[in-house]
Amino acid sequence: MPVIGIPVKHLHKLLGEEIALEKLTETVEQLGCDLEDVNKTNVYQCPGCGSFSERLEHEDAPQRCLACGNEEEKAFPLISSDEVIRLDLLPARPDLFDAAGLARAIKGYMRIETGLVKYDVAPAKLVVEVDSTLKEKNSYRPYIVCAVVEVPPIETDVLRSLMKLQENLHWGIGRDRKLSSIGVYDLSTIKGPIRYRAVGPEELTFCPLGNPDEEMTPREILEKHSKGKAYAHLLQEFAKYPLLEDSQGQVLSMPPIINSHETRVKEGSSQLFIDVTGTTKSDVEKSLNTLLASLMEMQGKVSAVEIVCEGTSKTTPRLDSGSININLETARRWLGLDISLDDFEKDLARMRLGVAGEFPNYTISYPAYRTDIKHEVDIFEDLAIAYGYQNMNLDLVPTMTVGQARPEEEMAQRARQIMLGLGFVETMSLMLTTQADHFSKLCLKPEKNHALIENPKSAEHNIVRMHLMSGLMGSLLKNRRKALPQKYFEVGNVVLVDKKAGNHTHTREEKRLAFTIVDSETGYAEIRSILDAVFYELGWEGQYQAYDHPSFIPGRCARVTLPSGFSACLGEVHPEVLNNFGLANPVALAELTVAEVIGNHYKGESRET
């Protein structure tokens, strides 16, 4: 999860007062943010494209720009060094991704400024024409929303904050630019109307951000430019690429890859044009609204943009508040808190929400940037946060219930107790294993009834265990240089793929017990007397029969069938297996099923309701 550093100074400026650092961090935590730490961050600026890189105090200054690929011999210039509150980004709350959004929430929570924020949008002067080809499969990025924002001449810290927020919205809402991506431009470099259309890979050229002297075709950008290469996969299946250009043919950007150098936002820019393009309507709207709300927190004034597509026209952005009905009685029961009417209204205001209605039914208005609200319980959560988790009086559910353990878990515990009594050390191994450990080294041929993973990160670990032998061999291997004898056991589940298992997962699971002895002299007789002792304690009686198992020495291996239908296998491990695992002493081993965990009794069907 990305971490964002909120400069404390910037936060103070936005809050309009200097709140003690301790109080600030406590408040952001009470709001639900994940506080990483408070640290010093150095900010460096790329001499090429002007984008910012942040480094922690102890880290080296960058020499290469991740945005434009520019590489310098000398480290990038240090432009500021800030004390920052570092937070893990919360994907569910993009409105808390930047200093402005956070300041808005803190102001409410600390009663500096409360209530619903109203956003005014001036009428549209600028037009964006959308080409219908963007709805076609070979250039699909049909949704676009835009806005014009007038801001005080942009200073470095605002520019940085804006770029950082843009980047984080790409991650948090845009799924790394796939669902939505944002472009911000200096409006003074653009002459409307703007066209959003699809272009061929060689149809035109423009200078991408950071490369003012190099005209490139869209194809060249995808092949050569650092951002082009990083995001080429989003366009690779398309014949034509999305592009924004103005009435003079000046390219604004090639979404979702890169902006043009000419139209970039600089320090001192005061008229911004913003577009968000994407593949889902709700995500482009969420991204734009969140960004605008933050800009407005920094004295931005928003004007609408008229979007014309196939003869129909609409204006964006839509920053109207949303509304949702809630029942205060339900909220009180849900939270277990006896919230007074007075507190209810005050707390909603502290959470920057509006309220209308009469007890117990209210209509809650929420600002456009609150993209997380789907249900009245989302408002209940705001009430709980406003109340403060730390202020709640905790207690238990009043209803009496009687507990009950699972029989197979109890059986597993009995097995553990018996093995400890017999002097065996308990081990636990991973259920994920490799073909080599689970089969080849044990001289086994994999059959069709083991579970297989399709996409493991480490390519080898792609098998879910179907026996416990490989785990025990791992224990022997780990301790092969230690004093003998050694005795280990493991109790655990194994998974067997079985179409006839009669449950929705097409697998069966058994609780197994396996144990092993390694010594300079050990063998069948010793492991058999242990297994007999286990059976005795469990009150089981089994039929021993000679058995051929490739992991054991022929003639020194047996299979035991039990009246329950369970079975056991025991014997002296084959010297070839010992060689394969790099073991130097005789090993005897036994494995048995002690309970069925998931089988026919476990139905995937839910009760009809």
Added chain:
Amino acid sequence: MSIEITAEQSKLFKMALESSTTLDMQNLSTQTGVDLPMVMGSMTFAQDQGWIKITEQSREELIAQEGAREAINKGLPERQFLDVLHQESGSMPMKMVASKSQELGIKVNDIIKWGTMKEWFEKDKGNLSLGKQAEQALQEKADDEKALALVVEKERLFIDELPEEINPDYVKRFLKKRSDLVKCKERTLRFVEVTKKGKKEIPSLSVKAEEKNILSSEDIVSGKWKEIKLRSYDVTLAAEPKKTVKNHPLQKIIQETRRTFLEMGFTELVSSHLETGFWDFDALFQPQDHPSRDMQDTFYMKRPHEGDLPSKNIVEKVKKTHEDGGDSGSTGWGYKWQTKEAKRMILRTHTTATTVHYLAQNPNPPSKVFSVGRVFRNETISFKHLPEFHQVDGIIVDSEASFRNLLGTIQAFYNKMGFKKVKFKPSFFPYTEPSAEVFVWMEQKNCWIELGGSGIFRPEVTIPLGCNVPVLAWGLGLERLAMLRYGVSDIRTLYESDLDWLQEVRLCQ
């Protein structure tokens, strides 16, 4: 003060007292069976008490060597040659001496050296002839030969023990330097002579009871233990370290967790480690394009590839809830829900899959259930991450249940697990509202540690499953707890089965 002596000492002193001759210590040892160092120790003690007097005497002893027996059987080289020379008319040229001695297999030097010294031979202008003592020697063996025979017979012999007719000086002169035959060693003998005081006091000395470390079975049964004194030990000394066999430390935590929830009136659940996307994600209102469903984070199965969905009724409701909220009072996610995605088999990413499945089967309150089990995340193995770990999930289905009860239940759980301080912080999970992260205070580390998440299931989760009351839910990690309690910094340690660690770790701390 009366002096006590040991049984062994008593035996030794009596032997010395009763013997008609003065015995040396070696002799005493042989006759009593007490080992020599003990004899020497006891006698030194007795001399200190004035009971005996130890006198030392140095004597020369001859000890037979390897070549001695052969020399007796065949005769000394000079003796063998004396016979030859005698038969060869008493004289032969030196050259012939050499060839003859070679025939006999004896060294010519030995013949000439010892023969001339004994004056059996004499050299005379390139010839060797019989000497002055030759006649005598032919009649009778010389004293050194007689002595050598005695030494061989007895293996060792003091020179002063030689019979009177043998001249010790002659023996010394001719045997002392023939180290291949005998060695002559000087030995000190320590003679024990009982003094007057000894004669008076020894008979009345009291004898200590027998001392032992361990009683034999016979000692115990026969009653002999009454006469045996058991030595006292230094009970403050460190003992040999012993190792116990025990449960795996993580298993200990799992069992404590189970016991705690059982004690709190919860019923235990199990479910399959392999699960459909439906129960792991969809039933929990996680949209199908949610990042956690990404191939990067979730293990998808190749075999079995797809599982079965529950009844159509439930699937339809879940689908509708995702798309537009359905009957749940929600707006939904606003996308097209795919059956295929829900059927995909995965390794469960949380045990909430277990509890939500139970909820679908048992939607009516009240119930309190929990499940401890392994969950899987597509991670590469490192000191920080494993692709599988344990979680405990629980739900409370109760019409009276509230968020305050949820936090109270988790607090009670951790209190019972030994954490005195528990705190909660707002958080955001896709399927609970409100949500809380759980922290416990680690006394040893002086900090808060995050151990899991909790919340009330969103109505988008419960309503499609036919449940209309609040469902309190939580999922807490166990590995972290184990690592903190047992001071483990590398998570791999938990599954590596290192015997030293397994035995050294204190389970009952």
